[in-house]
Amino acid sequence: MTTDVTTAAGRGTVRRLAGSLHRRPRLRLALLLTAPLLWLTVLYLGSLAVLFVSAFWTTDSFTSQVVKVWSTDNFHELLTTPVFRQVVLRSVGVALAVTVLCALIAFPVAFYTARVARPRWRPLLVVAILTPLWASYLVKVYAWRLILSEGGLADWALAPFGLSGPGFGLAATVLTLTYLWLPYMILPIHTALEQLPDNLLDASADLGARAGRTFRSVVLPMVLPSVAAGSVFTFSLSLGDYITVQIVGGKTQLVGNLVYSNIELNLPMAAALGLVPVLVIVLYLLAIRRTGALNSL
Amino acid sequence: MEGRAIRLQDLHKSFGGTTAVAGVDLEIRDGEFFSMLGPSGSGKTTVLRLVAGFETPDRGRIELAGQEVTGLAPFERDVHTVFQDYALFPHMTVEQNVAYGLKVRRVPKAERLVRARKALAEVRLEGYGQRRPAQLSGGQRQRVALARALVGRPRVLLLDEPLGALDLKLREQMQVELKAIQREVGITFVFVTHDQEEALTMSDRIAVFDRGRIAQVSTPAEIYERPATAFVASFVGTSNLLDGETAHRIVGAPGTYNIRPEKIRVLKESAEADEPEHTTAGGTVADVVYLGDATRFLVDLDGGGRLTALQQNLETSSEDVAAYRGTRVRLQWHRRHAVPLPS
Numbered sequence: 001m002t003t004d005v006t007t008a009a010g011r012g013t014v015r016r017l018a019g020s021l022h023r024r025p026r027l028r029l030a031l032l033l034t035a036p037l038l039w040l041t042v043l044y045l046g047s048l049a050v051l052f053v054s055a056f057w058t059t060d061s062f063t064s065q066v067v068k069v070w071s072t073d074n075f076h077e078l079l080t081t082p083v084f085r086q087v088v089l090r091s092v093g094v095a096l097a098v099t100v101l102c103a104l105i106a107f108p109v110a111f112y113t114a115r116v117a118r119p120r121w122r123p124l125l126v127v128a129i130l131t132p133l134w135a136s137y138l139v140k141v142y143a144w145r146l147i148l149s150e151g152g153l154a155d156w157a158l159a160p161f162g163l164s165g166p167g168f169g170l171a172a173t174v175l176t177l178t179y180l181w182l183p184y185m186i187l188p189i190h191t192a193l194e195q196l197p198d199n200l201l202d203a204s205a206d207l208g209a210r211a212g213r214t215f216r217s218v219v220l221p222m223v224l225p226s227v228a229a230g231s232v233f234t235f236s237l238s239l240g241d242y243i244t245v246q247i248v249g250g251k252t253q254l255v256g257n258l259v260y261s262n263i264e265l266n267l268p269m270a271a272a273l274g275l276v277p278v279l280v281i282v283l284y285l286l287a288i289r290r291t292g293a294l295n296s297l
Numbered sequence: 298m299e300g301r302a303i304r305l306q307d308l309h310k311s312f313g314g315t316t317a318v319a320g321v322d323l324e325i326r327d328g329e330f331f332s333m334l335g336p337s338g339s340g341k342t343t344v345l346r347l348v349a350g351f352e353t354p355d356r357g358r359i360e361l362a363g364q365e366v367t368g369l370a371p372f373e374r375d376v377h378t379v380f381q382d383y384a385l386f387p388h389m390t391v392e393q394n395v396a397y398g399l400k401v402r403r404v405p406k407a408e409r410l411v412r413a414r415k416a417l418a419e420v421r422l423e424g425y426g427q428r429r430p431a432q433l434s435g436g437q438r439q440r441v442a443l444a445r446a447l448v449g450r451p452r453v454l455l456l457d458e459p460l461g462a463l464d465l466k467l468r469e470q471m472q473v474e475l476k477a478i479q480r481e482v483g484i485t486f487v488f489v490t491h492d493q494e495e496a497l498t499m500s501d502r503i504a505v506f507d508r509g510r511i512a513q514v515s516t517p518a519e520i521y522e523r524p525a526t527a528f529v530a531s532f533v534g535t536s537n538l539l540d541g542e543t544a545h546r547i548v549g550a551p552g553t554y555n556i557r558p559e560k561i562r563v564l565k566e567s568a569e570a571d572e573p574e575h576t577t578a579g580g581t582v583a584d585v586v587y588l589g590d591a592t593r594f595l596v597d598l599d600g601g602g603r604l605t606a607l608q609q610n611l612e613t614s615s616e617d618v619a620a621y622r623g624t625r626v627r628l629q630w631h632r633r634h635a636v637p638l639p640s
Contacts, residue, residue, distance in 0.1 A: 202351050203384040205371040207398035207449070217397070221388045 048278070055271035066267055074272035084258070088276055091255040094174055095238040099185075101178040102234045103227050106185040113186075114193035122194070129186050137180070141247045144176040148248055168250035176248050177238045184233035192226035193219075228291045235284055239277045300327040301363065302453050302485040303348060308357035310343055317343040318354070319509035325453075325487060325502075327362075330479050332488045332496040335506030336532065341489045344506075345455050348487065349378050362452055372401075376453040377446035381461055383438045385430040391417070391441050392426035398449040416448035417441075419478065436467045443478070453485045460495065472499055493533045497521060505529045521557070527638050530555040535605060537561075539635070543602035547578045553638045558607035560634040563594050564627040576635065578628045580604070582621045592618045596628055604628060 021028050055074055058067045078084050113125040132140065145168075147153040154165030166172050196219065204214040242256025255277055262270035303325040310318040318340040325331045333341040346352045348359060350371035359367045366374050377398070385394050396413040404412070417423060420440035430438055439459060446454055459475075460468045476499050479486045490496050496503050497517040504514045505528075513525040524530035527538065540553040548554055566579070579599045586593040592613065594606045606628060610618070 197384065199380050199382065199384040200386060202349075202371070203378070203380060203386075204397070204401075205351075206349055206376075206378045207445070208372045208401045209397075210370075210372055213401055217401075218386060 051271050051274055051278075054268055055275055057268040057271075059266045059268055064265055074269050077269070078272055078276070084273070087253050087255055087258055088280075090170075090252075091239055091277070092280060094170070094177065094254060095235045097174045098177045098181060098238040099231045099234045101174065102182050102185040103231065105178070105182060106189050106230065107223075107227075110186050110189035110193055114190045115196075126187075126190065129183050129190075132179075133183055138243070140180060141176060141244050144172070144179065145248050148172045148175075168248050170249065170252050172248040172250070173245045173252055173254075176244050177241060180244065181234040181237050184237070185227070185230035188226040188230040189223060192223045196222055225291055228288050232285065232288060236277075236281045239280060301325070302327045302329070302361070303487070304358075304360040304363075305344070305348070306358040306360075308344065308347060308359070309355045310340075310347060310352060311355060316509050318347070321357075321509075321511055323504060323511060323514065325485060327485055328483050330476065330486045330488065330499060330501045332490060332500035332503045333506060334490055334493060334496040334503050334533070336491055339506035340509040341491075341504075341506045342457055345378075345457055345487065345489050348453075349376055349455055350374050375451050376455055377449060377451040378455045378457065379439075379442045379446045379459045381458045383430075383442040383459075385438055385441055385445070387430055389429075390426065391422070391428050391430065391433070394430065394441055395426075395445045395448050398445065402449065412448055413444075416444040419447065419481070420444045420474075435463055436471065439463065439471065443475075447478070447482060447484070450482070451484065453487060456486060456488045458489055458491070460490075460492075468495075475499065497533070505532060507532075523636055524555060524638065527553060527555070530636075530638060535607075537605050538638075539602060539604070543598060543600065546600060547576060547598070547602075548635055554635040555638055556604065556630055556635050558593065558605045559591075560630050561604060561606035562629045563596070563606050563608055563621075564629055566625045566627055568627060572629070574632050575629050576632055578604075580626060580628060582624055582626055585618050585622050587618055594621065594626070596626060598628075 021031075054066075056070055056072065058069060058071050058073055059065065060067050109129070113122055113129065117125055148165050148168060150167070152165065158164055166175065200218055200222075201214055204218045209217065240256060242254060242260050245252055245254050245257060255273060259270045259273045262273060301324055303323070305321055305323040308318050308321040309316075317338075321340070321344055323344075333344060335341045343352065347354050348361075350366070350369060350373070354367065357367070358365060361374060361376065386397065389397065392410070392413050395416050396409045399409045399412060414423070414426065417426060420443050422437060422440055422444065425433065425437065425441075430441065433441065439462075442459070456475075460471050463471060472495060475486075475488075488496070488499065497520075500517055502514060502516055503520050505512045505520060507526070507528045513520060513529050515523075515525075520529060520533055524533060524536075527536070530536040530538070535558055537556045537558055538553060539547060539556065544554055545551045563582075571577075580596040581599075582594055583597045583603070584595040586595075590610060592608050592610055594608065596604050596606060598604060
């Protein structure tokens with residue numbers, strides 16, 4: 001026989017190894033999960049833990065040095081200072097507004113791309129929706145700065161109606177964030193609508209329902225979990241943003257800005273402020289989980 | 298007096314370049330269990346969808362109970378459909394599914410519940426009202442779909458291969474139940490199937506579809522005993538055709554004849570064969586297939602042609618029939634069982 005002896009032996013070792021792995025499912029799982037679990041615990045959860053711990057430290061007000069002494073002063077200040085409370089509420093309000101706007105805009109768009117457009121065009125339309133995500137975040141935000149600036153595109157387009165653009169401020173922030181995160185809302189809704197079986201719509205019509213009733217009783221309830229899934233993205237991305245608001249927000253301050261401005265002078269305070277969006281998003285996720293949306297992510 | 302539930306006139310429908318329905322005329326009587334039988338792509342499901350209103354015909358006219366409904370939307374027609382894959386709403390409970398049609402028609406909630414529970418009882422699913430469709434077996438889902446379609450007491454119930462997804466035992470059981478339910482509620486059932494046995498056992502009348510047209514409309518017995526075309530003969534039951542030279546020689550007249558296998562007796566060559574009104578043909582047994590309750594003989598006729606004969610195993614056993622292979626036999630059938638077909 002002409003079989004190479006060493007290759008045969010090597011193959012035998014691999015075979016034996018594969019065989020012994022096959023008989024030890026726990027070992028297989030351990031080998032598979034060790035690296036990603038290390039990444040998750042050390043880098044991700046570890047940094048969250050550091051954030052959490054440092055929020056309980058304080059700063060020497062003369063030297064700006066961090067004093068590693070356990071205290072709840074930061075949280076006390078956070079809860080009692082009206083400005084902080086205002087900023088937190090404003091941030092949550094912006095995130096909610098962006099989410100609602102995204103849902104309202106995304107639904108008709110997704111309905112068109114998933115059910116109205118010819119099947120041949122659908123993948124192309126999805127790509128078209130995704131293309132803005134390939135452009136740089138900053139480029140897009142500065143584009144909106146141009147659109148919304150005084151005498152910019154918004155002013156020019158609204159002038160014939162005797163109106164002017166919103167200018168820089170809260171409204172501009174909401175508008176720009178809505179534009180930025182819209183694809184994250186369209187995609188899950190598109191997928192849900194595309195997977196909606198035709199015969200459920202037929203069945204509804206067959207049982208006497210007009211289009212409006214079918215929409216309310218069949219389409220909407222079946223797509224709602226996907227809207228909730230999309231809202232997880234739009235909500236959390238908006239809540240964590242601090243760049244857009246600097247560029248188009250005028251003097252508006254969000255939680256992110258406070259973290260940013262405290263990070264040099266008062267790191268423990270910045271950490272405490274940083275925990276706020278984490279907490280809000282955890283609460284939001286808990287609320288969303290009750291809708292069953294996380295199962296369809 | 299018996300009314301007319303459905304009347305179809307000259308229905309045509311094509312999708313893109315493919316003709317699905319090419320001129321269908323049909324009348325279905327009130328209270329009838331009517332089956333539309335045919336292979337896949339023969340147009341039977343399209344006709345059903347046209348009647349339901351999911352498709353609009355390119356040409357032709359559809360009447361329900363004497364009223365023209367050709368251009369009406371599904372929700373304007375007094376018909377309900379049981380879909381092939383049931384099409385139950387996954388986000389609703391069984392009870393909400395069944396009550397959906399009533400809710401849409403603004404039946405008060407209390408009455409809705411009572412009627413939904415009654416409909417579930419009719420299909421023997423009491424106590425399942427709070428479950429979700431995903432928690433039911435195939436047979437149970439099928440019955441929920443039936444209850445949902447029946448609860449509004451439509452004039453006509455359309456069933457699109459409703460038993461196709463069930464296994465054999467369950468299918469046979471559902472055939473009996475469907476027929477019983479239909480008799481009980483007295484609603485016209487239009488049943489689409491590609492399973493000839495299903496159509497034969499359940500229907501009052503059958504329409505056999507062939508390439509977008511109806512080949513024959515008749516009672517099951519008539520369709521089986523007197524098929525109108527070679528297609529019907531071969532699609533319903535086993536066809537056994539005698540044609541050309543062979544037909545002329547054996548039957549005594551030219552043409553194409555169909556003889557059902559179970560009508561043919563297999564006799565020993567030595568047997569006394571002269572019976573009045575009977576036709577006899579000699580041949581050699583090419584193969585014997587033992588089926589348990591019966592035996593199928595494939596016989597090569599002297600001078601060309603092959604016939605299949607089916608014999609009940611009244612006295613013979615598997616060993617006995619195997620011995621027939623290769624022996625000479627005489628085939629005999631009553632003259633009226635050789636059914637002439639249009640060529």
